[in-house]
Amino acid sequence: MSFASKLVPDIHVIGDAGFGGTIPKSASAASAQGKACAEAVVKLMAGQPPDAPKLTGVCYNTVAPGYAFSQSGVYQAREGQFAEAEALATSPVDAPRELRAREAIDAQSWFKTVTVDAFG
């Protein structure tokens, strides 16, 4: 999977601008695609075939301080597009407050990581 445009040679398309199959258009997916695309371009430049990456995406929804929900998925490249490799994982609606609090912490941590990954 190289994220190469089907229209323009040597142009690679990631994130919301791409047609990635069932992988959601999310910051999480865009970040994972960016890393996988960079690896693919390095391989192509070395004359090697790109890998078929597995990408993980997660979306958090913090609805109150210390109280968040999440949904995550793992996507595998197949025939030039991404499809679910595993069933989506959604935090249960009736989860205890401890899980909601942990997910709120995870959301902050995810935000810091994705921001540093993107902007340094």
Ligand SMILES: Cc1cc2nc3c(=O)[nH]c(=O)nc-3n(C[C@H](O)[C@H](O)[C@H](O)COP(=O)(O)OP(=O)(O)OC[C@H]3O[C@@H](n4cnc5c(N)ncnc54)[C@H](O)[C@@H]3O)c2cc1C
């Ligand atoms: C309200 C809302 C809530 C969201 N919540 C979440 C969430 O909780 N979790 C999550 O993971 N994702 C969330 N998303 C989705 C996430 O924001 C996008 O999937 C992600 O930003 C896509 O990244 P990208 O780099 O592909 O595109 P973008 O972030 O859209 O970046 C594209 C950039 O290109 C620039 N641009 C456009 N045209 C040109 C041009 N001609 N020349 C130069 N620059 C140009 C734009 O100004 C923009 O800065 C949300 C989106 C919205 C709208």
